[in-house]
Amino acid sequence: MEPRTAFQSKTIMTDLVLPSETNPINNLFGGELLARMDRAASIAARRHSRRIVVTASVNHVAFNRSIPLGSVVTIEAKVSRAFTSSMEVFLDVWIEDRESGECIKANEAIYTFVAVDETGRPVKVPELVAETKLEKERYEAALRRKQLSLVVAGKMKPGDATELKALFFD
Numbered sequence: 001m002e003p004r005t006a007f008q009s010k011t012i013m014t015d016l017v018l019p020s021e022t023n024p025i026n027n028l029f030g031g032e033l034l035a036r037m038d039r040a041a042s043i044a045a046r047r048h049s050r051r052i053v054v055t056a057s058v059n060h061v062a063f064n065r066s067i068p069l070g071s072v073v074t075i076e077a078k079v080s081r082a083f084t085s086s087m088e089v090f091l092d093v094w095i096e097d098r099e100s101g102e103c104i105k106a107n108e109a110i111y112t113f114v115a116v117d118e119t120g121r122p123v124k125v126p127e128l129v130a131e132t133k134l135e136k137e138r139y140e141a142a143l144r145r146k147q148l149s150l151v152v153a154g155k156m157k158p159g160d161a162t163e164l165k166a167l168f169f170d
Helices: 030-049 133-152 162-169
Strands: 011-016 052-063 072-082 086-096 103-116
Touching: 011 030, 030 052, 030 072, 030 086, 030 103, 052 086, 052 133, 072 103, 072 133, 086 133, 133 162
Parallel strands: none
Antiparallel strands: 011 072, 052 103, 072 086, 086 103
């Protein structure tokens, strides 16, 4: 299986915030944004794995800025690391200033997907090759996030979390 780059999974979705998607103060519902991010992330994971993918977890979401009615929203998703059958996908959410056209980062998220066969059984995915400085930072951090998640879930002993130990005891 040939390794793939983060760029090969890059997915960009741009859409407009409509009245039916907003809360009483005319900002995009958080759940609506989560659904949009899930779709973008699933496309990125599928592009990387070339398999059916299912959402395993939403690991992190930061709603840093509200997204007002009428905004043009762009979601950029890329696989940040591939493990045996799972892939971490990092998402950046941008809003476009109506007057200047400048894009401002509004939110970010990290999702995990698992590649499966037609019966729903996990299958191997290609390795990810990080190329840019940001991709390399996200790639390295993905293993720490995975180990932390496994420790919290009781699926890994804290003493076995080598990347986490390195953060605190190096």
